[in-house]
Amino acid sequence: MDPRIEAHAEILVDWSARVEAGDDVVVSVGPDAHELAVAVAGALGERGANVHATYASGELGRAYQLAHDGDFDEDPDHELALYERADAVLFLDGGRNTSEGSDVPPETREAYSKARQGVREARLDTDWVKTVHPTRSLAQQANMSYAEYQEFAYDAILRDWEALAAEMAKMKEVLDDGSEVRLVKEDTDLTMSIEDRVAVNSAASVAYDSHNLPSGEVFTAPHATEGEVYFDVPMTIRGERVQDVRLTFEDGEVVDYSAAQNESVVGDILETDAGARRLGELGVGMNRGIDRFTDNVLFDEKMGDTVHLALGRAYGSNFPPDREDEANASAVHVDMITDVSEDSVLEVDGEVVQRDGTFRWEGGFDE
Known part of the structure; x- marks a missing residue:
């Protein structure tokens, strides 16, 4: 073997x-x-x-x-x-x-x-x-x-998961201490509240409330989402190739959408139930061992230089133990990915955490 x-x-x-x-x-x-x-x-x-x-x-x-x-x-x-x-x-x-x-x-x-x-x-x-x-x-x-x-x-x-967990702990701390996230890039200006949420250091272990191998992301459960977002990473959803998805949010819900390919798949997801029109996850990819897109969300959403958002169900691990029942409920949890390697800014409470794919604690970050 x-x-x-x-x-x-x-x-x-x-x-x-x-x-x-x-x-x-x-x-x-x-x-x-x-x-x-x-x-x-x-x-x-x-x-x-x-x-x-x-x-x-x-x-x-x-x-x-x-x-x-x-x-x-x-x-x-x-x-x-x-x-x-x-x-x-x-x-x-x-x-x-x-x-x-x-x-x-x-x-x-x-x-x-x-x-x-x-x-x-x-x-x-x-x-x-x-x-x-x-x-x-x-x-x-x-x-x-x-x-x-x-x-x-x-x-x-086959990563040194303990070392990666220590690196991702920096992003978890930023999100745990923050109240609002803003993502800005091409055709995207999106704000999300993360107040009273608990970020998960997804280091590929249940000890970190992490359940994917590979992993390598820090994620939380946003709410009160406003603005527009463009997902430029192609993906296969429900067996269909979906490309160039655009979503518009008002009062936390999707009010408009489009896609260059298989737009009906996005529409079907949104019509699943009331929770499908809300975000269940905001994830920041941090696994530098993933260096290309492969049309497999298990890998692609963990890639460094990416941010992903999921429509539908939120995870109880993103809430304090006595408030897990507040998690967005839905029969679906569908991730979509946007490339933030160029001309992009990720801010938490107005402070830049990542610019053009580089975190502020990494070498090459430009103030």
Whole structure:
């Protein structure tokens, strides 16, 4: 086995999920994530954890949703019980077709998502971590050779996470102490309140309230959003290529939108529920091991020189413990990314924190 796969599994189990002896762990395995799943199973066995594996296939999900007749049962008991009793859930993504499910009607997809909201919340209540095994389909989507993509992915995953956590703590402190964020760049002038919010130092570990590997972002839950924002990083959303999205906010809600490609996808997201028109997340990318866009949000949103915003559900970790119920509720959480490497300014309470992709504590920051 490639030693990088074993190193990936070790980081996932020890640093990210913090699995201990006796933990009940669900491992969700994508079709082409077999090698990583084997390495993870071995690591979990060595630590004395209890393992249950599930099969996460886009083709299977597509077939079920297209064939299902009538309403979906809300939160099936057998599925809900699995996650309610789990200590940790490890999602090992590795699909064969990144556009699988693109032909599922939006109304069917939304009905399925809403029916499983309780299941989703039960998963989120565990020490869950999502990661990805480098696959040929992801390499193709990123327009790379398979070997090149493997190098890229492991550069992002096999990091000194403790050192990166210390660096990102500086951004967390700025956001925790701040009240208002302003982002200015081409076709963008957006202000967001972050008062009474808690920023998350997303250092790829549940110990930091972080649930993605790779990670490398600091995020919070904005509100009272006003202005316009332009997302110039292309992305695949619900199996469809979406480009050049523009959103206009008034009183915290999207009041106008457009996109140069697949605008209807954005419209479908916004129509999911009332919460889908509000922001659930503001994230600042800080992982310098990610050096190019790959059309995979798990990597792209963590890239240094980017800021991303998510429509829909906010995370309870961005609120004080006694106010988690104030988090924006929605059946969706859809990230969109804007490049801030040139002609851009990120301000907190009127002070520049990042200019043209460089943070004020980094060399080369121009006062």
